[in-house]
Amino acid sequence: MDVIVSQELLGSETEADLSEWLVEDGSEVTAGQAIAELETSKVQVEVVAPASGTITYVVAEGEVIEPDTVIAKVG
Template sequence: MDVVVNQDILGSETEADISEWLIEDGSEVTAGQALVELETSKVQVEVTSPMAGVITLIAAEGDVIEPGAIIARIA
């Protein structure tokens, strides 16, 4: 399953920076676990895991992402 940053997460913002990954690439995650912190010009938001599994990071800390961007995959 793809971890997608959508407009619901970003609110009215059009882009966000990946400020910090809270997990390591290849680690096991649980549903609802905090994965990453995103920073917009207005707020910092946390993205949680939609499911349990092993995560593969696609985006890196410091990357600027837009709505619809896939930042990781969980299998």
């Protein structure tokens, strides 16, 4: 399952920095677990896992992402 950063998560912002992964690439996560932090010009928000499984990063820390970007996969 794709981990997608939605426009709803970013609010009125048009982009965000993936400031930190909170879990290791390849580790097991559970649905609802905080897995990453995003930083916009106004707020810092957490991204949660949409499902349980093994996480695989698609985007590296420090990259700028736009709404509807897949940042990881959980499978």
